[in-house]
Amino acid sequence: MRDMPLSKVYQLLEPGPVVLLTTAQKGQANIMTMSWHMMVEFEPPLVACVVSNRNHSFAALRVTKQCVIAIPALELAPRVVEIGNCSGRDMDKFERFGLTPVPAKRVAAPLVAECCANLECKVVDTQMVNRFNIFILEVVKAWKDPAQKHAKTIHHHGYGKFAVDGEMIKLKSRMP
Amino acid sequence: MRDMPLSKVYQLLEPGPVVLLTTAQKGQANIMTMSWHMMVEFEPPLVACVVSNRNHSFAALRVTKQCVIAIPALELAPRVVEIGNCSGRDMDKFERFGLTPVPAKRVAAPLVAECCANLECKVVDTQMVNRFNIFILEVVKAWKDPAQKHAKTIHHHGYGKFAVDGEMIKLKSRMP
Numbered sequence: 001m002r003d004m005p006l007s008k009v010y011q012l013l014e015p016g017p018v019v020l021l022t023t024a025q026k027g028q029a030n031i032m033t034m035s036w037h038m039m040v041e042f043e044p045p046l047v048a049c050v051v052s053n054r055n056h057s058f059a060a061l062r063v064t065k066q067c068v069i070a071i072p073a074l075e076l077a078p079r080v081v082e083i084g085n086c087s088g089r090d091m092d093k094f095e096r097f098g099l100t101p102v103p104a105k106r107v108a109a110p111l112v113a114e115c116c117a118n119l120e121c122k123v124v125d126t127q128m129v130n131r132f133n134i135f136i137l138e139v140v141k142a143w144k145d146p147a148q149k150h151a152k153t154i155h156h157h158g159y160g161k162f163a164v165d166g167e168m169i170k171l172k173s174r175m176p
Numbered sequence: 177m178r179d180m181p182l183s184k185v186y187q188l189l190e191p192g193p194v195v196l197l198t199t200a201q202k203g204q205a206n207i208m209t210m211s212w213h214m215m216v217e218f219e220p221p222l223v224a225c226v227v228s229n230r231n232h233s234f235a236a237l238r239v240t241k242q243c244v245i246a247i248p249a250l251e252l253a254p255r256v257v258e259i260g261n262c263s264g265r266d267m268d269k270f271e272r273f274g275l276t277p278v279p280a281k282r283v284a285a286p287l288v289a290e291c292c293a294n295l296e297c298k299v300v301d302t303q304m305v306n307r308f309n310i311f312i313l314e315v316v317k318a319w320k321d322p323a324q325k326h327a328k329t330i331h332h333h334g335y336g337k338f339a340v341d342g343e344m345i346k347l348k349s350r351m352p
Contacts, residue, residue: 008334010334011334014192014331014332014333014334015192015331015332015333016191016192016193016331017192033351035190035215036190038212038213038214038224038225038226039211039212040212040226040308040309040310041308046308048214048224048308048310049214050214050215050216077345078347081347081348081351084349084351085349085351125307125308128303128304131301132216132217132224132301134216134224136308152342153339154345155191155331156190156191157187157190157344158184158186158187158190158352159349159351159352160346160347160348160349160351161344161346162344162345162346163191163329163341163342163343163344164342164343164344164345165339166328166339166341166343167339167340167342168337168338168340169253169330169337169338169340170336170337170338171253171254171336171338172257172336173257173260173261173335173336175209175257175260175261175335175336176334176335
């Protein structure tokens with residue numbers, strides 16, 4: 001994993017990929033699949049996400065106020081779906097799905113070695129948690145895997161149907 | 177435009193497409209380009225979005241508490257970028273970009289005839305507006321264009337670079 005400037009983080013999340021979210025509590029790491037997230041600010045990068053209180057990760061995220069957003073490429077899609085189909089209440093999902101937790105630099109939650117990017121995050125606002133399960137995160141450190149430079153991400157359309165990134169087009173825009 | 181069940185709205189927004197947002201205030205319709213949005217609840221569908229207070233649409237959205245999220249397919253990409261490059265302060269963007277406003281059923285903001293789907297929305301929570309420019313919307317009526325059933329949407333990677341929907345894959349998932 002190579003260091004990535006925080007000013008470019010929005011370019012990874014704005015397109016709406018399915019992501020993984022890792023947490024760690026009392027030495028126990030967990031991982032969940034997440035599609036409900038959006039950028040809120042460019043720099044420092046702020047991200048809103050919905051983590052349901054029915055998810056095992058909810059308590060760890062609320063208590064530790066730390067997580068990692070890891071972006072999986074197409075090759076991981078079958079595992080991403082399986083991770084979403086089961087709960088960390090019942091198993092160690094890193095071990096079960098053959099994913100490698102790597103110590104992060106600024107948070108206790110682990111990076112995922114197999115993902116093409118990893119974003120270390122701290123919870124900076126919880127006022128929407130009780131009503132909407134919305135957490136506001138600040139990305140405090142970002143990593144990209146140089147070996148996965150042209151990774152294609154996946155976008156969930158419901159019940160395991162995903163659109164894979166296709167053609168890239170470039171139009172003249174003044175907007176970041 | 178054909179009626180669409182509210183229970184399926186998340187399947188349109190969860191994949192992270194670039195969308196258009198229309199508003200109407202004092203008989204004047206406006207339209208902006210938006211990429212910062214996420215699903216918050218399945219049904220009734222709740223959507224969070226960021227509309228910056230630097231956008232002309234911000235005041236209309238805050239005052240009228242109504243908008244339409246219109247989803248453009250690839251064919252509209254050049255106009256979607258141009259809409260994002262200018263402001264409704266200076267022009268009628270529907271006229272300028274040859275888009276057809278169509279009266280909505282539940283809100284004053286117009287549908288966009290050329291888009292593949294249109295979601296009529298009411299603002300249901302504004303507690304995050306002052307701090308983060310985040311509005312919580314409820315989709316109260318949804319429309320799909322049957323003639324654009326296989327529309328490809330676009331996903332913004334920054335400065336006019338977009339990933340177009342590519343291959344669709346299907347994996348076995350228990351999750352909506």
